[in-house]
Amino acid sequence: MRSKAITAAPEIEALISLLAKVPGLGPRSARRAALQLLKRKDQLMAPLAAALAVAAEKVRACSNCGALDTQDPCMLCAAIDRDDGLICVVAEVGDVWALERAGAFKGRYHVLGGTLSALDGVRPDDLRIAKLLERASGPDVREVILALSATVDGQTTAHYLAERLQPLSVTVSRLSHGVPVGGELDLLDDGTLFAALQSRRPS
Amino acid sequence: MRSKAITAAPEIEALISLLAKVPGLGPRSARRAALQLLKRKDQLMAPLAAALAVAAEKVRACSNCGALDTQDPCMLCAAIDRDDGLICVVAEVGDVWALERAGAFKGRYHVLGGTLSALDGVRPDDLRIAKLLERASGPDVREVILALSATVDGQTTAHYLAERLQPLSVTVSRLSHGVPVGGELDLLDDGTLFAALQSRRPS
Numbered sequence: 162m163r164s165k166a167i168t169a170a171p172e173i174e175a176l177i178s179l180l181a182k183v184p185g186l187g188p189r190s191a192r193r194a195a196l197q198l199l200k201r202k203d204q205l206m207a208p209l210a211a212a213l214a215v216a217a218e219k220v221r222a223c224s225n226c227g228a229l230d231t232q233d234p235c236m237l238c239a240a241i242d243r244d245d246g247l248i249c250v251v252a253e254v255g256d257v258w259a260l261e262r263a264g265a266f267k268g269r270y271h272v273l274g275g276t277l278s279a280l281d282g283v284r285p286d287d288l289r290i291a292k293l294l295e296r297a298s299g300p301d302v303r304e305v306i307l308a309l310s311a312t313v314d315g316q317t318t319a320h321y322l323a324e325r326l327q328p329l330s331v332t333v334s335r336l337s338h339g340v341p342v343g344g345e346l347d348l349l350d351d352g353t354l355f356a357a358l359q360s361r362r363p364s
Numbered sequence: 365m366r367s368k369a370i371t372a373a374p375e376i377e378a379l380i381s382l383l384a385k386v387p388g389l390g391p392r393s394a395r396r397a398a399l400q401l402l403k404r405k406d407q408l409m410a411p412l413a414a415a416l417a418v419a420a421e422k423v424r425a426c427s428n429c430g431a432l433d434t435q436d437p438c439m440l441c442a443a444i445d446r447d448d449g450l451i452c453v454v455a456e457v458g459d460v461w462a463l464e465r466a467g468a469f470k471g472r473y474h475v476l477g478g479t480l481s482a483l484d485g486v487r488p489d490d491l492r493i494a495k496l497l498e499r500a501s502g503p504d505v506r507e508v509i510l511a512l513s514a515t516v517d518g519q520t521t522a523h524y525l526a527e528r529l530q531p532l533s534v535t536v537s538r539l540s541h542g543v544p545v546g547g548e549l550d551l552l553d554d555g556t557l558f559a560a561l562q563s564r565r566p567s
Binding site: 176192206213232 | 372375378383385386387389393394396397398399400401409410411413414415416419422432435438457458461
C-alpha cells in the first residue's frame with residue numbers, strides 16, 4: 162500500500178524530491194520538471210543523467226586555485242599564456258566563470274570557497290586563505306585583486322585579506338564601485354550613487 | 365584551445381547546457397545549479413544522476429490510462445479498490461497527480477497527453493481519444509468526467525470529447541467553475557466571477 166502523500170511510483174517520487182533540492186527548483190517546479198524529463202527521455206533525461214554522473218566522477222577542485230575542472234592543476238592554472246603576476250581573488254567558482262565570460266582578466270585566479278560571515282559561522286580557517294598567502298608570497302606576484310561582492314560579508318572578507326596581505330610585497334587592489342554598465346541612474350541605490358560620485362573620473 | 369565562450373571544463377559546460385533545458389531553469393540558473401550540484405556531489409549530484417537513470421529506464425506510460433508508472437497497467441489502473449464506473453479525463457499526467465494529492469477522486473483516470481490546439485497543431489489523432497472511447501464503451505462505465513483546464517484549448521477539447529462521447533450510454537460531466545478555495549474576490553478575473561455567480565448554490 163502506498164501512503165496517501167505518494168501519488169506516483171516511488172522511482173518518480175524519489176526523482177521529484179531530489180530535483181526539488183536543486184537550486185532554482187522548488188517542490189512544484191520539480192514535479193513539472195520531472196514530468197517534462199519523463200516526456201523527453203531520450204533527448205534530455207538520459208543525457209542529463211549521464212552528464213551528471215560524468216561530472217560527479219571527473220570534476221575536482223584545483224589544488225592550486227580552488228576552481229573546478231577535470232584536470233588538476235586546472236586549465237586556468239596550467240595555461241601558459243596568462244600573467245603569473247596577477248592573482249584575482251574571488252569567493253566562488255561561479256565568479257571565475259563570470260570574469261572569464263567577460264574576458265577582462267588574463268591573470269590567475271584564487272577561489273576562497275565563500276566569504277567570512279559571522280552569521281553563517283564562516284571563519285578564516287574555513288576559507289582557502291593560507292593557500293592564497295602562500296601563492297601571494299611567490300616571487301612573480303605583483304598584485305592581488307580582491308574581486309569580492311559589494312556586500313557586508315564580501316567587504317569584510319576583502320578588508321581581512323588586505324590586512325593579511327599587507328606584510329607581503331604585493332599591491333592589493335579591489336574592484337571599483339559605480340554605475341553598472343546599462344544601469345539607469347534613477348533605479349540605483351544611494352550607496353552605489355555615492356560610490357560612483359566619489360570615484361568619478363574626468364570624461 | 366578552448367573557444368572564448370567556454371569558461372569551464374567541457375564536462376561542466378555539457379552539464380550546464382542540459383540543465384538549462386530543464387523546465388524551470390534557464391541558462392543563468394543552470395550555471396548556479398551546476399555549481400551547487402558540484403559542491404554537493406555525494407548528497408545530491410550522484411543520487412540525482414542515479415534517480416534520473418532509474419526513472420528513464422523503468423518509468424513507462426500505462427497502456428490503459430496513459431499515466432506514468434514503473435508497472436503496466438499502472439498502480440491506479442490495477443488498484444482493486446477504485447470505482448470502475450467513473451473515468452476522469454485529464455490532459456497531462458501532472459493533473460492525475462494533482463487530483464490524487466487532493467484525494468477527491470476514487471475512480472479511474474484517462475490521460476489525453478495534451479489538449480487540442482489549432483495554434484500548436486495538436487489534432488484529435490495526436491491525443492489518446494480512441495482509447496478513451498474504447499474504455500468509455502465498457503459495460504461498467506457510468507460517467508466520464510472531463511477534468512480539463514478552463515482555458516480555450518481545454519474547453520475546446522472538452523467540447524469535442526463531449527460530442528464524441530454523446531452516442532455512448534454514459535453521463536458526461538465537467539468540473540465546476542467558481543471561486544478558488546482561499547481565493548479573494550477582488551483579485552479574481554471577470555470570467556471566474558461570472559461563472560461563480562451563474563452556478564451559485566443555496567447556502
